[in-house]
Amino acid sequence: MEQNVSGSLNLFVHNSKEVEFTVRGPRFVTFDLEDDHRIRPGSCILDIIFPAPTKVGEIIFRNYYTAWVSILIKGPPSQQPAPVGKQGPSRAVDEEVSPWQLAVPRKVIMPNPHYESGSHDLISISATESSLDWTNLLGMRILLQQPSPVWRTFHIEQISVLKDLPRRLANSNNEESMSEKLSSQTLTALRKSNAPEREGPPPKDFVGLVGYEVQGFLLL
Template identity: 30%
Template sequence: MSSNSSIKCTVKKPVEVKISDTKSSLCSGLSIVDLSFPNNSEKGIQQIESISFKNAYTAFLTIKVKSEQNSSSTGGKWKMCLHRYQLMTSPHYESGSQDYFKIPSSQMLFVPQDVVSVRLILQQPSSAWNQFGIEQVSIETPTENTNEEEAISKWLQQHLNLNSTVKKKIENVEVDEVSGGLHRMWALTETVKAQQTSASLGRYEVDDSYEINLLSYT
């Protein structure tokens, strides 16, 4: 079984997208939150396993990533890995507005790898809420599998490598030979069981009476 570990990320202040004209600026119901990774700024995150957060009246979520690979080949373009994921049952009602979410990579369009930055696009088309966003953002990455079975398997492999003679003997054993030996042992056991008597034998009894000579040696 593999386990996950949360990595340190910097959540930048949300940037609200507005529709401007000559008279006033209107809210578009769209906000952008960028995430950066100070401890992995050069090589990026090897793989994102999941993204967790608490909702704060956001209706839909879109996730884009920028990886080290596409940053050089495509001029640093963002690549969408999750499109308009629904967080609230309806933008006009509170259902799901403050729930906790965990989005695994299996629900994304692809598994994000070598990620240098993440962009969260938040949408709230309803005018019922003055503010919206997400909180407590956490990104998990897979860690090395260190369960007991793998540890035992590794130890056995090392032991066989050190004892090449034992390894050669194990490899040279034929399956049919082992099976035949086990079958003969089973047949012999059944024969012995069939010949056993159920009558109780006294330790010093001979013809339902005690033998004096046997008792004298005890």
């Protein structure tokens, strides 16, 4: 099944550029688990296909009884032309010359698969959680798994793909550097304004006062 999708979580994505994509699936798959035959999780695959190589910063979706997800990504074939008659990113995604690569393994989105907690949460997965780069993608494959027999139906819905990182992550480095700069400047100013006129090291209670003032200021 294919479905054209543009983002739907306007409340959460209005500050970031949304990426156009097509959804294929979900389709159910089975696995042989040699390590533990007692656990055979229900599994399905959902493919997100982009019309052209795309930078992705974040993917957001609403959970529906999925216990954990893994994300695989696919980029353009490295230095290899597409076969004759199979041009274009949407077809290249299906070629073995550009394999799927595991980017985010087994992200738990239900703390306990047998209970309701997390079953309808809004989930955000950013490029910073990936072991691979998300700057030139043709597709993303989401593997959904639910080992509990309690929930016969599980999927994800309301999918949005955003080009940029979440604001809290994109600004984290700047915020950290500004915080360090503010702390340093404040400490210097307090030392100068409260420094005793006499020569020699300041008294112990002065050092404690400066530390308290800086901490209190940063917490505001």
